[in-house]
Amino acid sequence: MNLKKLLQKSNVQPYLLSARFGLEKESQRSTLTGQLAQTDHPEVLGNRSYHPYIQTDFSETQMELITPVSDTITGVMRSLSAIHDVAIRSMSKQEMLWPLSMPPQLPEKDTEIKIAKLDQFEAVLYRRYLAKEYGKRKQMVSGIHFNFEFSSELVAQLFSTQNQYATLETFKTDLYMKVSRNYLRYRWLITYLFGASPVSEEGYFVEGEEQPKEPVRSIRNSSFGYTNHENIKVSYESLEKYIHDIHEMVETGLLSEEKEFYAPVRPRGGKQVADLAKTGIRYVELRNLDLNPFSRLGVESEALQFIHLFLLYLLWTDEKESAEEWIVTGNLLNEQVALGRPDSKVSILPEGERIFSDMLEMLEQLGLVEEKELVASYSQQLYAPETTIAGKMWTIINENSNQELGIIYGQEYQAMAHEKSYQLAGFENMELSTQILLFDVIQKGIQVEILDEQEQFLKLSYQDHIEYVKNANMTSKDSYIVPLIMENKTVTKKILHEAGFRVPAGDEFSTMEQGLLAYLKYADKAFVIKPKSTNYGLGISIFKEGASIEDYTEALTLAFKEDSAVLIEEFLEGTEYRFFVINNKVEAIMLRVPANVVGDGRRTIADLVAEKNLDPLRGSDHRAPLEWIQLGDVEKLMLKEQGYTIDSIPEKGQTAYLRENSNVSTGGDSIDVTDDFDDSYKQIAVEAVASLGAQICGIDLIIPDKAIKGTKDSQTYGIIEANFNPAMHMHAYPYSGTGRHLTMEVLKLLFPELFT
């Protein structure tokens, strides 16, 4: 089978780079000053026994971050980024993730290195065995496992083009076996480029133990690292032999379990090695990446992209020796490179040059010319060892110790995770409410799939329980009719009215004529004219003391420009509050103040706006808790009505409003007042929402005087609107007052079983 030819076929071409990726990244939790953390795994992360994203590896301090599988490297990196954010923000602010593969200085006594406190007794027993067999210190090394799968389309296209294999399964298995053997043969290049464990801290190697001559490129990937004893030999000639050898070693007791076989590359299928016989190989697990301390996440996208191309090359390039010889050579070369000085070139430079020139040639022949630049750039590192990761580390390492390096970078990454704590790294382009919900979802160990990113559509699952969520709070918990009721103001008002709540009296018109006929009813009253479907305040006119027939006609005309149905409503005097009701409880109450600046007698309105917009909580397009204040036509008109221009200088303490409407989305301020209200108004809000049949609702009450107790059948309040997808981010990070974490309430509603 000539894979070079197969890969060049036109039906294969569109799928050459399609693949699936997953990452598992271990890190030690340490204090900000580089001591191993003495705390337990953060309780807020829930039970490790099922957590899909954040686990512990060998020790209680060794966090393992696991991404879901992704079709793109960007995707897997953003997942890792988010999980990273969640992990760090779930830890004490006095702790950080140690950014190096080699552990920080370990406690003198082994007993102070705590094995992970897992529920399953077998898991604990296994770790105790490892501690005894290899020593606890070796187990404290961390790294990255990279799970890689050629896309099913690519494999299927290749399969359809060949005629040697009868079944797709055996074909696929053999592809991966070839890649695995070649990986073992050529992995020294990965060690050279990405090795990042040049030195160990004092006490890492037990006294008397044989030690490498530091600095090296990668202690972890050398025979001094975390490897099996020498008598462990497993053939990669075929999957059958691989399975057979591992089984035999488990049976003869050389290995305690299958998973004790630590190869730099593992073929993967089902859960157990034995399953491989049935499933065939579905993907490979690369286990030899050290943590890159210069990367916030321990690995860069470019590295993964390069490895992807490298794996394609391993599929492309022919093997030149028998499996056994091929791997023995590979192991020898890797050991040599791993134990070489990080500031030296490799002795096998010519092989390195050949690999790179073959890779470039392959890219050329496969038409993947855009990828050549990346490969070319990595090829330069052959001649400049100081630009490899280990090389760079060595240039800044003092007195053969990683410690300072780890502290500096660890602190930096910890600070980054806490900096814009309302965002979720990797998902900043999604709506903020969805980001916050995703944070909670990851923290609570609920599996998440982003079904449609632009549409903020998530699939959440915990065990067999699946829930879909759109825009962070549109869920299965509300019925279909509920949003339909709420998006129709007339219907909402009728239902609330029939249920005994106070709503503004009014009429609905579908023609100007109807509207004009009603003039006399409203002429002397306080009233509002608005389009039936309002859109950020467009087409709304408020008359607080009646209106002339001319103004009334004008207001109707404006409203009919926005909608074919227009409402006229009694104007209710008072302050408008947003009550956020979920699961029959008021979880937040917010006062929203229209976009404004307060004068200092010195600066212009434009300057004051610019300054107010510097607040890190402000941004745009629902991606920040507050929005930037604009200086557009609407704002200028509003200023004009108060006798200002943007160049006016308001007096000290004088408030200039830039908007009539108080929406946070148009630059308004959000002020949490949840604790300022007694139960009476909360009760009204809860009952009103219940009468609409809603589980999640932002209901807007006008309250003339909140010091007076509210009663349902009185004028102490009026309900002016109910919203079926109420904003949550503004409650979480208000302009002032206490933040209310509403997304977690959504999760409680969706997955009560997780909160019992």
Added chain:
Amino acid sequence: MNLKKLLQKSNVQPYLLSARFGLEKESQRSTLTGQLAQTDHPEVLGNRSYHPYIQTDFSETQMELITPVSDTITGVMRSLSAIHDVAIRSMSKQEMLWPLSMPPQLPEKDTEIKIAKLDQFEAVLYRRYLAKEYGKRKQMVSGIHFNFEFSSELVAQLFSTQNQYATLETFKTDLYMKVSRNYLRYRWLITYLFGASPVSEEGYFVEGEEQPKEPVRSIRNSSFGYTNHENIKVSYESLEKYIHDIHEMVETGLLSEEKEFYAPVRPRGGKQVADLAKTGIRYVELRNLDLNPFSRLGVESEALQFIHLFLLYLLWTDEKESAEEWIVTGNLLNEQVALGRPDSKVSILPEGERIFSDMLEMLEQLGLVEEKELVASYSQQLYAPETTIAGKMWTIINENSNQELGIIYGQEYQAMAHEKSYQLAGFENMELSTQILLFDVIQKGIQVEILDEQEQFLKLSYQDHIEYVKNANMTSKDSYIVPLIMENKTVTKKILHEAGFRVPAGDEFSTMEQGLLAYLKYADKAFVIKPKSTNYGLGISIFKEGASIEDYTEALTLAFKEDSAVLIEEFLEGTEYRFFVINNKVEAIMLRVPANVVGDGRRTIADLVAEKNLDPLRGSDHRAPLEWIQLGDVEKLMLKEQGYTIDSIPEKGQTAYLRENSNVSTGGDSIDVTDDFDDSYKQIAVEAVASLGAQICGIDLIIPDKAIKGTKDSQTYGIIEANFNPAMHMHAYPYSGTGRHLTMEVLKLLFPELFT
């Protein structure tokens, strides 16, 4: 208290004509040849014990149609119209509603007149008492009761303007008492204008019984009609006296129950007369309208409008005598008019002239000038008795018998109700699915309120159970997330795919660049490019045998014009069927054929379209089961692709298509094929809908060969779309095949308690 002055105040003016109206209309069920029906009350109407709209009065054949209360006469008339439609279509096609107040020729033996078969034994006992006390025959007369209430705004404005009354309740009660007294005094005018029982059939009056000298204006409203015995006297001087007198007569046994007091006008409050003491008078019930045989519904809007103005006049005009004298006079005048010949003028012409001129004067003073025309037109009838209803009847009555008149008009109205049987009279402007649902709702006795007519928003209630419905099948039974899933094709496909169903493979693009990159993947395949949110087929391109890069680019461009996200999908070969799934059952399967005509070798396409559009099932805008075929640009282009223009003459048997898409909404034909499918495909549809979590869904399957059994994990089918508000009217009245009554299934889902 000077009501004339009060009514002229400017705060009162906007509300002068605002009022609430309700109708109760009795009719005998008869055969098409005018015999009293021998059948029971239609079973399909369910249990009379709670039916809010269709009841039986005295006899099993006497249907009583009851409208809900409405703010407008148009509203109350449309309700009556719809209830009428439902009543007639729920009866045997051999029966009709007798259009006259006087019953058709009654059976000789009293025993053949069957008392209504009611569940409540007291109700049966009461009817037995009536039969004994007044004779069964008298009880067979039918009429209309008109419930009238001045609007609360009008009463409140009047109240706020006076200073004689301390409470709104006593004020309101006295208003209605005045109106009632005046009504009794002047009701002869109503008898004159609307009396419509000039003659009785042989055997109606028992032999030897005193009889009127026929023809008269209104037997029913005379002392020969359905009235209390002469010793029943009730004062209308005040509400207290009214209540007291009735109580006394019940206690002394002169009346068996309060409701046996038959006055032409009854003050109404709570359920019982006794309740009036607590509630005060809330409205009045006018009981003296005969059925107008010249009106399909037994009464014309104009008559109600006139009576409304007449009641306003009764409020306006002063009483000139004591209550007792006033009423005695009124009764005498009414008896005189009722028993006058229908072709004669009244002897009290001057009083009639005064009433009309006073009414016109009132309208002038109140600024209600537009109403004057109606009043003026009725005033002419004073001088032309042959234009009154009784007058008109008499001109066509043969040999002193109503019988023929009743048969002719009864048959006509019966035919009208059956004519466009897919419509619901009075609601033809609503979507057809909603009309059909409303029909079912009325038939099943579910209370309905139209919350928003334009938006097809209904409130349904049965006892304490409330359901809201929009567009006939958007309900509380589906969860909020379900329509959100279905309106997102990518999400729908992902969920179906993950659940193991076959969906077309594909990609989603948000830029042209992304789309172009995927060209090679699709170049040689059968595929479809479409905007993510399709809108009646706009922007869709189908390539059944691959595409050139130019055509591919063009198709992407077209799709991006419609949406910012574009899908490319594998094209599935086969026939598309719509499966309508509700409550985990396939209730209908439909084949939709694009708009087409079949040639006859003689006529042009334009002619063939015109002829096809004559089908009474075709209409526009979802108001008919099928839509008219258009001849617009899209259709012309489609014809062009087949080598036609609209003037082409296709050969005999040749089909010319006018649309590519098969939507019924663009003139397609709907063919019911429910019974052509075995369970295998139904099972797939049901499971797929369940995987989306939907209760009501129209799911579209492509099936290459329905003769082959469908299996979930095979290529026997592919799912291409799921619709959350699937059309139902096209299933109810298909172009060909059996109609499927899906709206009733919606009701079963909403109100299972009604169908057990």
